[in-house]
Amino acid sequence: MKSLRSVKYYVWPTLIYIAVSALLVVHAYREARQDALHEIDRILAVAVALLPGQLPPDFHDRAVAPGSIALEEELANRDKVNALAALTGITYLYTLVPYQDGLYFSAPTVTPEEAQRQPRWYFHPYADAPEAFRQALETGRPTVYEYADQWGTFRTLITPMRSPGGRVYLACADYDMAEVKASLREHLTRVLAFSLCTFASCVPFFFATRRVTRRFHNFGKSLVEINASLRDLAARDELTGVLNRRSFFQGAQRMLEQMHAYAESGALLMIDLDNFKQINRAIGHLGGDRVLKRIAGGVGRTLRANDLLGRYGGVEFVVFVPKTTPEDALSAAERIRRTIEDVGCDPAQGAPGCTASIGLILVDDGVRTVEDAVAQADELLFKAKDLGKNKVVDRL
Structure with a gap:
């Protein structure tokens, strides 16, 4: 009986500790994820705002059908869009135009592998485009959408825009969530394992939580710094450095x-x-x-x-x-x-x-x-x- 009472004495504090630890870890995970998503959405918004400036002003007035844009102009646009995607850390940056009840890429980022597979991506059909793209086109409102396909999991900002000639198109930016989710899972697993192994004291759990918070704080801080530099870049004239x-x-x-x-x-x-x-x-x-x-x-x-x-x-x-x-x-x-x-x-x-x-x-x-x-x-x-x-x- 004494042994049983001793076991009960340790079981309840252990269960309580585990429950409290799990709640705190889940709470920290959710907060870190929300902070990361907030900064990612801000970077997506800046990238989409800068995208039209990389293309000729009348580009989408001329992008009306396959072959309406010369290959030389497509390659020049591709270099500029790829450079902006690399600067902002965006995985995919592209514009879509409606054509014959479908959506077609008009100015997309293209990887070297994709460029080797086929020379032209202008007016390439976006097969099985998620419904969110069509809804954004119909409502005229920007939409944040997260989806998974064979290339990974992405968070996407879809922004309807209008060319000087009145043609409606979509400016879109995709952020690869694989690194963010992997980082969140890795640190969550470490904290849980460490907490369960050291349930006799709250101190180790406290330091583990601080470590996770610091890592995600640094991650969020780097995103904020990138966003601030992008805002300044977007506000300045490239040649003279004065306001655009x-x-x-x-x-x-x-x-x-x-x-x-x-x-x-x-x-x-x-x-x-x-x-x-x-x-x-x-x-x-x-x-x-x-x-x-x-x-x-x-x-x-x-x-x-x-x-x-x-x-x-x-x-x-x-x-x-x-x-x-x-x-x-x-x-x-x-x-x-x-x-x-x-x-x-x-x-x-x-x-x-x-x-x-x-x-x-x-x-x-x-x-x-x-x-x-x-x-x-x-x-x-x-x-x-x-x-x-x-x-x-x-x-x-």
């Missing part, structure tokens, strides 16, 4: 709405470099790129910390100056013009000097959107060109 057009408009619109809320005024400058074709002819396009970088850096150094500088396109830049007076705005525009005149000149390379024509407008309650401000400043920019260039024409 989309990011500039978003940031300037937020500032404009804040200024309206406090009845403040600002200014917007449209800048166009004069006679830049002559520079390209004199020192080549790579030399012209160096001049553009130098000008962007010089203009950025003349601005305040809260001013926005973006590349509008080609050799055009745009500056938003919040919370300023007409006098200060005009002074800033002249300072930018002189800076471009100074840093754009490179006699050592045999390049002609570079100047800029600038259109400047005051942004107040009468200007509701950044697009309106850009349109008005653009008119003044053309007047500066007509008056002989290298001038600031304002409406303050």
